[in-house]
Amino acid sequence: MYHEIADQLIQAITKGQFTSKLPTEAKLMARFGVSRNTIRRAIDVVYQQGLLRRVQGSGYYINHVQLNSKHAVNLSVGAGKPLVKNSPRPTSKIVTFDKAIAATIPLATQFNVEADAEVYRVIRLRYMDAAVYALEESYYLTAVVPFLSTESVNGSIFEFLAETFNIAVIASDDYLSMTKLAEDQATLLDQKPGTHRLTLAQMNYTKNNTLFNFSKTIYADPKMSFYFHSAHLSSN
Structure with missing residues (x-):
């Protein structure tokens, strides 16, 4: 289940639906109808793929990586x-x-x-x-x-x-x-x-x-x- 949610979050980031930071865990729990533990595991998958920055006490921010080559x-x-x-x-x-x-x-x-x-x-x-x-x-x-x-x-x-x-x-x-x-x-x-x-x-x-x-x-x-x-x- 958490892998499916992670894929949806990645798609949302890729399509620009989240441009600054992820919604709070509570909002994501309500959005997907799952537990906090499931949301945290999904976020961890997205984080490990380099698409998020964790800011203590503030949440997860979108990691806008800038590379010169479109073949990155x-x-x-x-x-x-x-x-x-x-x-x-x-x-x-x-x-x-x-x-x-x-x-x-x-x-x-x-x-x-x-x-x-x-x-x-x-x-x-x-x-x-x-x-x-x-x-x-x-x-x-x-x-x-x-x-x-x-x-x-x-x-x-x-x-x-x-x-x-x-x-x-x-x-x-x-x-x-x-x-x-x-x-x-x-x-x-x-x-x-x-x-x-x-x-x-x-x-x-x-x-x-x-x-x-x-x-x-x-x-x-x-x-x-x-x-x-x-x-x-x-x-x-």
Whole structure:
């Protein structure tokens, strides 16, 4: 329940319905017809995604993050979701979609499963404003993800999994690094082999700390911006 309320609050913030601060907990309780504890858990989800500032004794204020690039990625929300309000959603072109293939030893090590465990492999180009901005290679454990369709792979895979199987990303490990483009990667991104590009590797977990997805996204745009929200507790 609180995740659904958090999604509604995020949508309200994104659409500009709350421009300065959130309503009080009491008003939100009345609005959604839930307990204070549920509201607080929902607010905490929104806060963790970097959209709110907590001011002691005053409430939660909308965090207006200013980044120069409209292709900014909010790692607190999740890669693939635009940070800037009203940004266009990315579209996809499938390069490879393999169903139920055996995991390689390195991939099985990432997932901590046997080497012959079955995975879905999805390689796709991601577009923003009709221009390629990233090459994404991702794997999904079939033991956790029972089905992926071509339609879902063309759109938002995470949204499909959440709506169809109630599989949602509860936590993720994100690793940013500079990598050299291999020849096949360079061809897809219209770059020279050996060119360095920023790469995001992600390990995504659903409930019970279950790792279900490993992905690597290579960004073609050298001007990409990344945002991550962190809260620091005062010792005073």
